[in-house]
Amino acid sequence: MRARTFNCMGTVVSLTLPSTSGADELVAATAVVEQLFAGLDEAFSLYRPDSEASRIARAEIMLPDASEDMRRLYADAAGWRLVTEGAFTPERPDGVLDLSGIVKGHAIQEAGTSLLALGLRDWCLNAGGDVLVHGSPVPASAGDGTTESGSPAPGSGQPWRAGIVDPADRRTLIAGYPLGGPPGAKLALATSGSAERGDHIWTAGAGRGSGSVAGGGRAAPAFRQVSVAAADIVTADVLATAIVAGGLPMLDRATDGWEIEVLAARTGGELLATPGFRR
Amino acid sequence: MENTGSAAASTSAGTTVTAGAAGSSGSSSSSSGTSAGSTTGSTGSGATGTGSGAAAEPTTGAAAKAGGTYAGSVVQTRFGAVQVQITVKAGAITDVEALQLTDDDRKSIQISNRAAPLLKAEVLAAQSADVQTIGGATVTSDAYLSSLQAAIDAANL
Numbered sequence: 001m002r003a004r005t006f007n008c009m010g011t012v013v014s015l016t017l018p019s020t021s022g023a024d025e026l027v028a029a030t031a032v033v034e035q036l037f038a039g040l041d042e043a044f045s046l047y048r049p050d051s052e053a054s055r056i057a058r059a060e061i062m063l064p065d066a067s068e069d070m071r072r073l074y075a076d077a078a079g080w081r082l083v084t085e086g087a088f089t090p091e092r093p094d095g096v097l098d099l100s101g102i103v104k105g106h107a108i109q110e111a112g113t114s115l116l117a118l119g120l121r122d123w124c125l126n127a128g129g130d131v132l133v134h135g136s137p138v139p140a141s142a143g144d145g146t147t148e149s150g151s152p153a154p155g156s157g158q159p160w161r162a163g164i165v166d167p168a169d170r171r172t173l174i175a176g177y178p179l180g181g182p183p184g185a186k187l188a189l190a191t192s193g194s195a196e197r198g199d200h201i202w203t204a205g206a207g208r209g210s211g212s213v214a215g216g217g218r219a220a221p222a223f224r225q226v227s228v229a230a231a232d233i234v235t236a237d238v239l240a241t242a243i244v245a246g247g248l249p250m251l252d253r254a255t256d257g258w259e260i261e262v263l264a265a266r267t268g269g270e271l272l273a274t275p276g277f278r279r
Numbered sequence: 280m281e282n283t284g285s286a287a288a289s290t291s292a293g294t295t296v297t298a299g300a301a302g303s304s305g306s307s308s309s310s311s312g313t314s315a316g317s318t319t320g321s322t323g324s325g326a327t328g329t330g331s332g333a334a335a336e337p338t339t340g341a342a343a344k345a346g347g348t349y350a351g352s353v354v355q356t357r358f359g360a361v362q363v364q365i366t367v368k369a370g371a372i373t374d375v376e377a378l379q380l381t382d383d384d385r386k387s388i389q390i391s392n393r394a395a396p397l398l399k400a401e402v403l404a405a406q407s408a409d410v411q412t413i414g415g416a417t418v419t420s421d422a423y424l425s426s427l428q429a430a431i432d433a434a435n436l
Contacts, residue, residue: 012423014432176409225415272394273401278402279403
């Protein structure tokens with residue numbers, strides 16, 4: 001495999017291609033991904049005083065007058081708030097519009113679309129622990145005559161093997177999950193929690209017990225870390241965040257309502273998992 | 280573990296379960312066996328909200344008052360297509376019947392898709408030497424330097 005990394009959105013993004021790919025191919029692809037991430041960060045970062053998001057937060061721009069990207073992402077986030085019954089929300093408890101819960105997933109998704117548009121079928125994109133893949137690390141195409149361009153069938157070889165860090169000891173893994181490979185396999189894995197960045201997720205009042213969603217109160221989170229595997233990275237990312245915020249009731253709603261696999265580590269260390277995470 | 284689709288069925292099943300619990304009296308933890316015989320009546324009836332009634336086609340209020348049988352529209356769920364039929368007598372729903380309930384194979388797989396407690400030894404395992412990428416709660420740029428992902432990237436740079 002060949003990998004390249006760059007810094008963006010306060011984290012590190014890694015792009016990995018199979019060894020069979022050319023070095024310049026990786027350089028070019030990384031440049032495209034980096035540019036896309038940088039563009040979104042420039043508009044959406046609340047850490048940049050001059051960003052569009054910061055200007056909206058200061059009420060210098062009203063949302064209806066914001067850029068099309070901003071309004072579209074807000075609409076997406078508001079839609080997710082609806083279907084997660086408030087567990088995922090595009091607003092901070094103080095009312096400031098905060099799309100950071102969805103912008104990274106969106107960036108990964110857009111980057112994936114760009115990689116496919118570049119003709120790359122086998123790749124793994126990891127942005128600070130959220131992963132989207134396509135194809136296989138060992139494309140089966142080598143001896144099949146489906147090697148070069150043309151045949152759109154992604155390498156139906158082995159999946160990319162993702163490891164999930166143990167929130168209690170980040171040098172070790174608590175689980176693995178195969179992404180990509182055979183057609184129909186899940187391609188995205190997102191993880192949310194309070195392990196690395198402090199309590200950046202605002203729990204929805206009903207962290208345990210009742211399914212109702214109260215206002216922006218902070219209950220002790222039921223889960224320390226939640227990983228969600230899905231067909232796409234935005235769904236995986238949003239639902240992982242929603243489950244950390246909404247606790248057990250949201251976990252059940254998510255597994256009932258979406259085609260996902262979930263591995264959730266309770267604050268006490270116990271694991272909850274859907275069948276896809278069983279060995 | 281249960282699914283909304285089986286809500287209608289649980290009405291009649293409820294009575295059977297209660298009877299069983301009464302018979303085995305001592306084994307049930309919550310009801311502790313004392314008043315098992317007398318509670319049967321109330322348990323069976325209380326459970327039903329018939330949530331499936333919502334799917335029925337509201338033809339008109341007047342027609343519904345008159346009574347009759349109404350088939351709801353087919354609703355696509357991720358378990359498959361579902362369609363129910365209600366029977367109305369004197370303005371009240373007296374029966375709900377499933378005309379179509381998802382194909383059985385998919386249903387049995389999907390209904391068990393809830394997350395359940397699992398021992399670490401039961402989870403799909405992975406060794407850091409054996410994976411191509413690392414998932415986890417967002418790593419800051421600083422923390423990345425000492426992360427497993429950094430080690431994997433370094434090996435492939």
